[in-house]
Amino acid sequence: MRQRPIKVLAVSSGGGHWVQLLxxxxxxxxxxxxxxxxxxxxxxxLEPHARFRRIPDASMWQKHxxxxxxxxxxxIVLVERPDVVVSTGAAPGYFAVRFGAMTGARTIWIDSVAxxxxxxxxxxxxxxxxxxxITQWPHLATNKGPFYHGSVL
Amino acid sequence: MILVTVGTELPxxxxxxxxxxxxxxxxxxxxxxxxxxxxxxxSYIQAVEFLAPTEFNRCFTQASVIIxxxxxxxxxxxxxxxxxxxxxxxxxxxxxxxxxxxMATARQLLELGKINVAFDEHExxxxxxxxxxxxxxxxxxxxASNALIAAVRDFIARGQFEAEHAVTLPAAxxxxxxxxxxxxx
Numbered sequence: 001m002r003q004r005p006i007k008v009l010a011v012s013s014g015g016g017h018w019v020q021l022l023x024x025x026x027x028x029x030x031x032x033x034x035x036x037x038x039x040x041x042x043x044x045x046l047e048p049h050a051r052f053r054r055i056p057d058a059s060m061w062q063k064h065x066x067x068x069x070x071x072x073x074x075x076i077v078l079v080e081r082p083d084v085v086v087s088t089g090a091a092p093g094y095f096a097v098r099f100g101a102m103t104g105a106r107t108i109w110i111d112s113v114a115x116x117x118x119x120x121x122x123x124x125x126x127x128x129x130x131x132x133x134i135t136q137w138p139h140l141a142t143n144k145g146p147f148y149h150g151s152v153l
Numbered sequence: 154m155i156l157v158t159v160g161t162e163l164p165x166x167x168x169x170x171x172x173x174x175x176x177x178x179x180x181x182x183x184x185x186x187x188x189x190x191x192x193x194x195x196s197y198i199q200a201v202e203f204l205a206p207t208e209f210n211r212c213f214t215q216a217s218v219i220i221x222x223x224x225x226x227x228x229x230x231x232x233x234x235x236x237x238x239x240x241x242x243x244x245x246x247x248x249x250x251x252x253x254x255x256m257a258t259a260r261q262l263l264e265l266g267k268i269n270v271a272f273d274e275h276e277x278x279x280x281x282x283x284x285x286x287x288x289x290x291x292x293x294x295x296x297a298s299n300a301l302i303a304a305v306r307d308f309i310a311r312g313q314f315e316a317e318h319a320v321t322l323p324a325a326x327x328x329x330x331x332x333x334x335x336x337x338x
Contacts, residue, residue: 006309015160016225023229023297027305041205059251084309108308110301114225114254116261132308136301137261150300152229153267153293 004032009082009105011036011073011096012089013057016114018042020088023152024110027086034080036073038092053080055092060121070095077103087126088112094122097130108132113151115140155284156216157186160224161203164192165249168241171274172220173197175281185212218284223255228268233295237287239269241277266290 008031012021018037022045035046038057046052055072058065073095077085085100085107087093097107111123113136119127123146127133133145141148157172159165169188173195176184184198187209194200204212213219213230221227223242231238242255256272263270267290271277280287296302 008309014226015162016227016229019226019229020297023295024302024305026296027302027309029306031309044206061251086305086309106308106312108305110305112225114223114258116254117257118254120254131312134301134304147304149304150298152297152301153232153265 005030006084007032007034007080007082009034009036009076009080009085009096009100011055011076011085011087011093012038013092014038014042017089017093017112018045020110020112020152021086024086024088031084034076034082036076036092036096055096058091060091066091070099074099077105081105084108086110089120089126090122094126097126101129101131106131108134109146110134110152111136111140111146113137113153119146154212154216155181155184155218155220156212157184157188157198157220158209158224158227159187159189159192159222160226161187162189163243163250164189165222165243166193167247167249167274168220168222168277169193169195169198169200171241171277172281175278218287220281223259223262223268223270225258228258228262229293232267232291232293235289235292237269237289239271239277239280239284239287241271241274 008028010021010033012018034051036053036055040054043052053076056068058069069092077099082105085097085105087097088110089112097109101107107130109126109130111119116137127146135141135146135148136151138148177197186198186200187204188200190202219231219236219238221240223240240259242259243249245253259270262268269287271280
């Protein structure tokens with residue numbers, strides 16, 4: 001009997017967060033992957049048959065947009081029921097890993113390589129709730145997390 | 154062609170003004186800029202608010218030099234396409250970003266030998282005089298380092314990360330992640 005593939009929800013906001021998520025794609029080989037990000041035009045970065053959903057972006061200072069982003073994250077998690085939620089940040093990924101964890105998914109946060117001297121706000125918050133918490137800078141790693149395994153560079 | 158980009162979110166007028174003034178003084182007509190929303194419009198160089206990813210990639214591959222803010226998206230693209238890149242970090246104190254993480258990015262990636270940095274517009278003007286000899290720094294592959302990909306893949310498959318993949322701290326301090334690690338083709 002063949003097992004169904006592991007379903008991965010890969011979430012990020014735009015710009016560097018999205019580029020970093022794309023650079024992790026080999027880690028998803030053999031999985032069913034749903035990408036969720038903030039601009040429909042990013043679909044062109046993926047293969048034509050790739051699963052894609054849009055999620056509104058928000059910063060920590062935009063209350064209304066944060067709510068929209070959170071609602072969208074909850075909706076996507078409930079509809080997709082991923083086994084694993086992966087995020088490279090920021091706010092949309094934070095909501096996705098939180099709701100993912102609540103629905104039984106395993107969660108992993110890879111803090112952006114842009115946070116070279118201190119973790120991001122979303123990264124510090126997400127770190128309290130995810131199963132595996134990663135920084136891309138060795139000097140930010142601790143034995144209790146975040147952990148360092150290399151970077152997207 | 155020189156591609157100037159400040160990303161797709163916030164404007165970065167200090168960078169655009171400096172490049173526009175330099176291009177006018179030196180008569181460079183091959184400068185194209187993505188300036189972001191609600192930005193100051195340059196009067197000499199060509200500029201658009203936002204390039205769609207396919208358009209952006211086309212400009213990127215055609216460009217001989219990239220001038221940009223210290224955004225990771227642009228930096229990673231420059232490393233991947235082996236383009237010389239000169240970055241100027243945004244400053245929170247000038248209202249260009251909410252925090253100074255671009256200063257941190259610029260300092261740390263400069264130390265790793267990945268990018269060329271001008272920390273302010275005066276340094277930028279000085280570096281622009283020698284733009285044609287701007288070096289390409291360490292290149293990177295299309296994907297993340299093998300170690301990071303292995304760690305994420307193991308976590309997805311097994312539900313926990315394998316302790317042996319965690320880079321121990323003293324070793325990590327001695328040998329940062331970059332060039333020594335092989336990359337998938």
